[in-house]
Amino acid sequence: MAGKTIVVLGAGVGGLVTANELRKKLGVEHKIILIDKSKEHVSYSSALWVITGDRAIEEIKKPVTRLLQSNIEFLNEEIQKIDPAGKIVKTATKEIRFDYLVISLGVSLTPEIVPGLTDALQKNACNFYDLNGVTKARDVIKGFTKGTIIIMVSALPYKCPVAPNEFSLLLNSYFTRRGVRKDVKIKVCTPEVLPMGGNGPKTGGIVKGLMESAGVEYNSQHVLQSVNAEKNEVVFDKGKMNYDLLLAIPPHKAPKVIVEAGLAEPDWIPVDKGTLKTKFDKVYALGDVVKVKLPGEWKQGVPLMLSKGGVFAHFEAKVIAENIANEISGKKERIEYAGRAACFVEAGFGKAGLAQGYFFATPTPDTVFLQPSKMLHFSKIMFEKYWLSESALFRGIMDFFMENWMYGEYKRKVV
Numbered sequence: 284m285a286g287k288t289i290v291v292l293g294a295g296v297g298g299l300v301t302a303n304e305l306r307k308k309l310g311v312e313h314k315i316i317l318i319d320k321s322k323e324h325v326s327y328s329s330a331l332w333v334i335t336g337d338r339a340i341e342e343i344k345k346p347v348t349r350l351l352q353s354n355i356e357f358l359n360e361e362i363q364k365i366d367p368a369g370k371i372v373k374t375a376t377k378e379i380r381f382d383y384l385v386i387s388l389g390v391s392l393t394p395e396i397v398p399g400l401t402d403a404l405q406k407n408a409c410n411f412y413d414l415n416g417v418t419k420a421r422d423v424i425k426g427f428t429k430g431t432i433i434i435m436v437s438a439l440p441y442k443c444p445v446a447p448n449e450f451s452l453l454l455n456s457y458f459t460r461r462g463v464r465k466d467v468k469i470k471v472c473t474p475e476v477l478p479m480g481g482n483g484p485k486t487g488g489i490v491k492g493l494m495e496s497a498g499v500e501y502n503s504q505h506v507l508q509s510v511n512a513e514k515n516e517v518v519f520d521k522g523k524m525n526y527d528l529l530l531a532i533p534p535h536k537a538p539k540v541i542v543e544a545g546l547a548e549p550d551w552i553p554v555d556k557g558t559l560k561t562k563f564d565k566v567y568a569l570g571d572v573v574k575v576k577l578p579g580e581w582k583q584g585v586p587l588m589l590s591k592g593g594v595f596a597h598f599e600a601k602v603i604a605e606n607i608a609n610e611i612s613g614k615k616e617r618i619e620y621a622g623r624a625a626c627f628v629e630a631g632f633g634k635a636g637l638a639q640g641y642f643f644a645t646p647t648p649d650t651v652f653l654q655p656s657k658m659l660h661f662s663k664i665m666f667e668k669y670w671l672s673e674s675a676l677f678r679g680i681m682d683f684f685m686e687n688w689m690y691g692e693y694k695r696k697v698v
Contacts, residue, residue: 286312287611290372290381292362294319294347296670297387297570297596304604306352309611316379317351318372320361324350325414326670327443328593328663331450331629334411334421335457345671352675362388365544367563383607386552386561386568387596388541390442394533397437399510406512408529411450412442423528424457429466430527433517436473437507438534442571442591445638447471447532448478448490449629455497456631470500472519477503479638481577481590482626483648486638490652493630535591537572550574556589556643557619557697558606559599567603570596579647589642593670594624598693605694617698624693627663630655635663 289309291302294317302317309315323344332338348357360374365384372379392412394400400408409423410416432454434447451471458464471494477487478494478501494501506520510529517524537547546552551574552561559567575589589595602620609616622643628636637659640650653659669681686693 286314287382288314288316288380289383289385289607290379291315291317291385291387292319292365292372293387293389293570294321294324294357295387295389295570295596296593297600298385299324299347299350300597300600301385301387301569301604302355303350303352304601305608306355308604308608311354313611314356315354316356316358316381317347318358318360318362318374319347320359322346322348322359324671326667327412328627328670329667330411330414330417331446331453333417334424334450335453336421336425340414340418343667343671345673349673350671362540365540365546367544367546367561367566370565382565384566385600385603385607386541386546386566386572387570387600388538389571390535390591391538392533393536394437394531396534397507397510399512400437400531400533403510403512403529404531407515407527408510408512408531410533411530412446412532420530424454427458427467427528428461428463431468431470431525432528432530433524433526434469434471434530435507435517436471436475436532439474440574440588440591441532441535444475444479444481444590444592445490445626445628447473448494450530451494451499452497452631453629454631455499459631464498468500469498470502470524472502472505472507472517472524474506475503479590479626479628481587481642481648482638482640482650483579483644486640486650486652490628490636490638493628493636493655497631535571541572556622557602558617559603559620567607569599569603577642577648578645587647589622590626592624592626594626598624602694615698616696618694619697621693621695627659627666628652628655629660629663633657633660635660637662 291298326343329343364373409420458467478490508518552568554573556575559569571591577587579587625639634655636655637653642648
């Protein structure tokens with residue numbers, strides 16, 4: 284059999300899992316190429332711990348090559364063009380023809396589309412979804428003893444929907460331990476009806492209750508209009524709010540190269556929710572760059588969408604890799620992603636909760652919430668180690684744990 288070339292775009296969670304799983308399942312006559320403009324993989328699920336001083340920035344990064352199995356080619360270049368129909372990917376120095384393409388390019392952050400936000404980020408605002416903003420936020424809160432902090436979701440959808448909620452709980456813990464919590468007002472402002480809407484209303488209500496118990500003001504259905512950096516003011520459709528520190532999640536868009544390739548319709552890549560296939564033959568997409576409709580609506584006329592998060596990318600990648608490997612090897616078996624997943628919710632004071640369940644359930648996602656505990660916080664630390672581990676043995680043990688206990692059966696056989 285002639286060797287096949289599988290190109291994987293993006294070295295985030297989805298791209299790394301896809302490349303490594305394919306390498307485990309296919310012989311070396313088949314070429315696997317991973318392309319990313321960054322030499323380092325960043326575990327963004329640990330970024331909030333950097334802000335609160337519980338991690339150094341260096342502890343949440345690792346060179347991509349150290350996270351890859353042998354016999355995977357890593358090309359550290361920016362992708363300039365994707366031709367999904369012609370099966371070609373172009374970088375600055377190479378034109379690569381592929382038999383299979385897996386796209387896991389994540390999102391582009393676009394603060395410039397909100398009037399005043401870019402200016403505010405040069406002053407008393409931080410974009411905590413990028414590493415420069417993470418280090419700025421860390422440095423600012425060290426000296427913050429009094430005033431109003433607004434954690435702001437600029438637009439929907441956005442990746443890691445738990446982040447603004449658990450950030451508020453971590454800040455509650457942080458300022459309580461410093462003895463200044465009574466002088467710090469923490470607000471969360473979001474267009475969402477409930478936190479973590481993709482988890483369904485039960486979990487959303489519980490997480491909202493955790494925030495309210497911590498003295499966090501949760502402002503739902505607040506649609507951002509603009510930011511006035513001179514006045515330290517945020518303008519929503521429901522009115523204005525002043526801040527001393529603004530912690531912002533900028534609007535997300537699909538990367539430009541995805542739009543130019545005709546893959547986005549109109550904003551994200553539509554895929555089959557089970558197989559992650561796109562409209563192009565042998566072209567798959569997963570993770571933050573895709574859109575998957577769920578049963579139910581988050582408000583009247585607006586459907587729920589599968590959340591953008593690393594856990595989904597992880598299991599989508601496993602499904603894609605298994606199906607590609609089976610097809611190349613001539614095996615008939617095919618599987619689909621079943622929609623099961625879980626997400627930790629940091630609650631502060633060394634505790635974390637866990638939302639887990641079936642996201643494809645009807646009429647709405649069916650998840651349960653395990654109340655915050657020190658054991659669950661320890662479990663999240665173990666997953667942090669998993670994402671950045673170079674040990675195949677440790678990763679194998681954690682994979683077994685995830686697939687057989689924590690997440691239940693993440694796949695189902697269809698053929």
